Amino acid sequence: xxxxxxxxxxxxxxxxxxxxxxxxxxxxxxxxxxxxxxxxxxxxxxxxxxxxxxxxxxxxxxxxxxxxxxxxxxxxxxxxxxxxxxxxxxxxxxxxxxxxxxxxxxxxxxxxxxxxxxxxxxxxxxxxxxxxxxxxxxxxxxxxxxxxxxxxxxxxxxxxxxxxxxxxxxxxxxxxxxxxxxxxxxxxxxxxxxxxxxxxxxxxxxxxxxxxxxxxxxxxxxxxxxxxxxxxxxxxxxxxxxxxxxxxxxxxxxxxxxxxxxxxxxxxxxxxxxxxxxxxxxxxxxxxxxxxxxxxxxxxxxxxxxxxxxxxxxxxxxxxxxxxxxxxxxxxxxxxxxxxxxxxxxxxxxxxxxxxxxxxxxxxxxxxxxxxxxxxxxxxxxxxxx
Amino acid sequence: xxxxxxxxxxxxxxxxxxxxxxxxxxxxxxxxxxxxxxxxxxxxxxxxxxxxxxxxxxxxxxxxxxxxxxxxxxxxxxxxxxxxxxxxxxxxxxxxxxxxxxxxxxxxxxxxxxxxxxxxxxxxxxxxxxxxxxxxxxxxxxxxxxxxxxxxxxxxxxxxxxxxxxxxxxxxxxxxxxxxxxxxxxxxxxxxxxxxxxxxxxxxxxxxxxxxxxxxxxxxxxxxxxxxxxxxxxxxxxxxxxxxxxxxxxxxxxxxxxxxxxxxxxxxxxxxxxxxxxxxxxxxxxxxxxxxxxxxxxxxxxxxxxxxxxxxxxxxxxxxxxxxxxxxxxxxxxxxxxxxxxxxxxxxxxxxxxxxxxxxxxxxxxxxxxxxxxxxxxxxxxxxxx
Numbered sequence: 119x120x121x122x123x124x125x126x127x128x129x130x131x132x133x134x135x136x137x138x139x140x141x142x143x144x145x146x147x148x149x150x151x152x153x154x155x156x157x158x159x160x161x162x163x164x165x166x167x168x169x170x171x172x173x174x175x176x177x178x179x180x181x182x183x184x185x186x187x188x189x190x191x192x193x194x195x196x197x198x199x200x201x202x203x204x205x206x207x208x209x210x211x212x213x214x215x216x217x218x219x220x221x222x223x224x225x226x227x228x229x230x231x232x233x234x235x236x237x238x239x240x241x242x243x244x245x246x247x248x249x250x251x252x253x254x255x256x257x258x259x260x261x262x263x264x265x266x267x268x269x270x271x272x273x274x275x276x277x278x279x280x281x282x283x284x285x286x287x288x289x290x291x292x293x294x295x296x297x298x299x300x301x302x303x304x305x306x307x308x309x310x311x312x313x314x315x316x317x318x319x320x321x322x323x324x325x326x327x328x329x330x331x332x333x334x335x336x337x338x339x340x341x342x343x344x345x346x347x348x349x350x351x352x353x354x355x356x357x358x359x360x361x362x363x364x365x366x367x368x369x370x371x372x373x374x375x376x377x378x379x380x381x382x383x384x385x386x387x388x389x390x391x392x393x394x395x396x397x398x399x400x401x402x403x404x405x406x407x408x409x410x411x412x413x414x415x416x417x418x419x420x421x422x423x424x425x426x427x428x429x430x431x432x433x434x435x436x437x438x439x440x441x442x443x444x445x446x447x448x449x450x451x452x453x454x455x456x457x458x459x460x461x462x463x464x465x466x467x468x469x470x471x472x473x474x475x476x477x478x479x480x481x482x483x484x485x486x487x488x489x490x491x492x493x494x495x496x497x498x499x500x501x502x503x504x
Numbered sequence: 505x506x507x508x509x510x511x512x513x514x515x516x517x518x519x520x521x522x523x524x525x526x527x528x529x530x531x532x533x534x535x536x537x538x539x540x541x542x543x544x545x546x547x548x549x550x551x552x553x554x555x556x557x558x559x560x561x562x563x564x565x566x567x568x569x570x571x572x573x574x575x576x577x578x579x580x581x582x583x584x585x586x587x588x589x590x591x592x593x594x595x596x597x598x599x600x601x602x603x604x605x606x607x608x609x610x611x612x613x614x615x616x617x618x619x620x621x622x623x624x625x626x627x628x629x630x631x632x633x634x635x636x637x638x639x640x641x642x643x644x645x646x647x648x649x650x651x652x653x654x655x656x657x658x659x660x661x662x663x664x665x666x667x668x669x670x671x672x673x674x675x676x677x678x679x680x681x682x683x684x685x686x687x688x689x690x691x692x693x694x695x696x697x698x699x700x701x702x703x704x705x706x707x708x709x710x711x712x713x714x715x716x717x718x719x720x721x722x723x724x725x726x727x728x729x730x731x732x733x734x735x736x737x738x739x740x741x742x743x744x745x746x747x748x749x750x751x752x753x754x755x756x757x758x759x760x761x762x763x764x765x766x767x768x769x770x771x772x773x774x775x776x777x778x779x780x781x782x783x784x785x786x787x788x789x790x791x792x793x794x795x796x797x798x799x800x801x802x803x804x805x806x807x808x809x810x811x812x813x814x815x816x817x818x819x820x821x822x823x824x825x826x827x828x829x830x831x832x833x834x835x836x837x838x839x840x841x842x843x844x845x846x847x848x849x850x851x852x853x854x855x856x857x858x859x860x861x862x863x864x865x866x867x868x869x870x871x872x873x874x875x876x877x878x879x880x881x882x883x884x885x886x887x888x889x890x
Binding site for chain 1: 633
C-alpha cells in the first residue's frame with residue numbers, strides 16, 4: 119500500500135511513545151487521582167484500540183511497521199530512564215518490571231510456543247539467583263559469566279524435569295512442575311549449605327570492575343545506583359526479546375509451533391516432538407535463570423520464599439494477562455502486576471482488592487490478554503504475521 | 505446583621521493570629537511504618553500500624569510538640585522482595601526521617617542493607633530474628649522488641665529451675681522453629697538440662713505418631729515445641745491420645761487463643777514464653793488501652809502493638825530533641841539508655857538491640873495467664889499433677 123506508509127509509521131511511533139509516557143507518569147505519580155486517571159486512560163486506550171475501526175487500523179499499523187515501533191520503544195526506554203536518573207524507587211520498579219518481563223519472555227517460549235505449562239517459573243528464577251550467590255561468594259568468576267552461568271545452571275537443572283514433562287501432557291505437565299517447585303523450595307529451606315530459610319546474601323553486580331552498588335555518578339552527573347541496574351535489566355530484556363523474535367521467525371520457531379499445535383501431524387513430517395519441546399523448555403529456562411541471577415544481585419539477597427508457588431503464579435499471570443505469546447504484552451502486564459500494587463500503597467490494606475478487580479476486568483473484556491498473539495499465517499509474504 | 509459581621513471579623517482576626525502564631529506553624533515530619541497489612545500476618549501488621557498511628561495522633565495533640573508528625577504506612581506483605589521495594593521507597597523519600605519497620609523476620613533481615621545504604625534510621629517493632637541486629641553492625645538498625653534469644657534463654661532457665669531435666673524438642677524447619685531450637689538448646693546445657701531427642705518436622709505435618717512413640721520410650725520430663733500454633737495443637741492433642749506421660753512447653757508462637765481452643769482440655773498446664781507482657785502489667789498499659797479504644801480503631805493492637813507504639817514514640821522523642829535530620833536522629837537513637845516507655849525501660853546494647861526480659865505464661869482454665877499471677881505459681885495447681 120504505497121502512500122499509506124507515512125501515517126502508518128506515525129502511528130507506530132505514537133502508540134509506543136504514548137505507552138511509555140503513561141508508564142513514566144505512573145512511576146512518577148504520587149497522588150491518588152493521577153493513578154486513577156492513568157488506570158482509566160490505559161483501559162480506555164485498550165478499548166479504543168480493540169473495539170473501534172480506526173483503533174484497529176492503528177493497532178494493525180503498529181504490527182506492520184514493527185521495526186519503527188520497536189525503535190521508538192528503545193528510545194522511549196532510554197528517555198524514561200534518563201528522566202528518572204535520580205529516583206531510586208522508580209528505577210528499582212523499572213528494573214523489576216524489565217527483569218520479570220525477561221523471565222516471562224522465557225516462560226512465553228515454554229508456554230506459548232512450546233505448549234509446556236511451567237508452574238515452577240519462580241523456582242527456576244530463584245535458582246538463577248542462588249547460582250549467582252554461590253558463584254560470586256565462592257569464586258572470582260567475572261560477573262557477566264555469572265549471569266550466563268545462572269542461565270546454564272537453571273537450564274541444566276531443567277533437564278531433571280524434562281523426562282517427566284515429555285512423558286506427560288496437559289494438566290499432568292502442570293502437576294509435575296508444581297511438584298518440582300515445591301520440592302526445590304523445601305530443599306532450599308532445610309539445606310543449611312544454601313543458608314536455609316534465611317537465604318544468602320549476594321554482592322552487587324560488577325561487570326568489568328564497575329561495581330553497580332557504589333556508582334553515584336555517570337560522566338559527572340549524579341545518578342541513582344539503580345540506574346545501571348535498570349539499564350542492564352532493559353538491555354537483558356532487549357536481548358531476550360531479540361532472541362525470542364529470531365527464534366519465532368526461524369525454522370526452529372516453526373517446528374516448535376507445529377509440534378505444539380499437532381504433535382502427531384508434526385511427527386509424520388519428521389519433526390520429533392520430544393526434541394522440539396525440550397528445546398523450547400531449555401531455552402526458556404535459560405532466560406528465566408539469567409533474569410533471576412541479575413535480580414538477585416540487584417536485591418542483594420535470595421531466599422527460598424521467592425521459589426514459592428504463589429510467585430510462580432504471579433509470573434504465569436503476567437504471561438496470561440499480557441497475552442500468550444506476545445512479547446510486548448509481558449512488559450505491559452508486568453507493569454500492571456508489579457508496579458500497580460506498589461502505586462496503590464496509599465490505600466493500604468485495600469490495595470490488593472483494587473488490583474484484583476483490575477485484573478478481573480482485563481480478563482473479562484480481553485480474554486486473550488492485553489495484547490494476544492495472533493495466529494501465524496505462514497503463507498503470507500512476510501513469513502510471519504505476529 | 506451586625507452580629508454576623510462581628511463574628512466574621514473575630515473569625516478573620518483569629519485566622520490571622522493562628523497563621524502568625526509560631527505555635528501553629530509547625531513543620532510536618534514524616535515517619536514511615538512498614539509491616540504486613542495484607543495476607544496471613546495482617547492482624548499483627550494492622551495492630552502495629554494502628555498503635556504507631558495512635559502514638560502520632562497523641563503527639564500531634566500535644567501543644568508542647570515542636571513538630572507536626574505524619575505516619576506514612578507501607579505494606580510489605582510479609583514478602584522479602586516486596587519489603588525491599590517499599591524499604592527503598594521509604595528510604596529514598598527525603599521527607600521521611602525514620603521508620604518503624606517490619607514484623608516478619610524474613611523481611612526484616614532482607615531490608616537491613618537498604619536502610620544502611622540510604623542511611624535511614626529504623627526501629628524494628630516485631631521481627632524477632634537475632635541476626636537483624638546481631639548479624640551486622642549498621643548504626644541505622646535498632647530494635648525495641650526482644651529476640652528469640654531471650655525466649656530461649658528464659659525457657660531453659662525457668663524450666664530447669666522447676667525441676668525438669670530431660671527434654672525432647674519438636675521444632676519446625678522454618679527459620680523460626682530452627683532458631684528457637686538453636687537458642688533453647690544452647691542455654692539448656694549450662695542450665696543443667698539435657699536434650700534426649702530432637703525432631704525437626706515440616707510446619708504442616710499432621711501426624712506425629714512416629715515422633716511421639718519414640719518420645720514415649722525415651723520418657724523425657726518435658727516436650728519443648730518450637731513452632732506455631734497449628735504444630736503446638738497437633739503435638740499436644742496427639743500426646744494425649746498416645747498417652748505420653750510428659751508435660752509440654754512451647755515458644756511464643758503457640759501462645760494464642762487458637763492453641764487453647766484447638767487443644768481443648770489438654771492445653772491445661774502448657775507453659776509458653778513471650779517477649780511481651782500483658783498490657784495490664786505495663787505501668788501505662790491501661791492508659792494505652794483506653795486511648796486505643798477512644799481513637800476508634802476497629803482492630804486489636806495485637807501482642808506487638810505496644811512495641812510499635814513505643815518505637816514511634818522513641819523516634820518522635822529523638823526528632824523533638826535533635827530535629828528532623830537522619831544522621832542526628834541515628835546518633836540520638838544509638839545513645840538510648842534508660843528511656844521510659846510503654847513497654848518498660850528501653851536500653852540499647854552495642855548492637856542497638858533493646859535488652860528485654862521475656863515472660864512466662866501458663867494455660868490455666870482456658871486462658872493464658874501471666875505466670876506470677878497463676879495458680880501454678882501460687883502452688884494451688886501443679887504442672888506435674890494432671
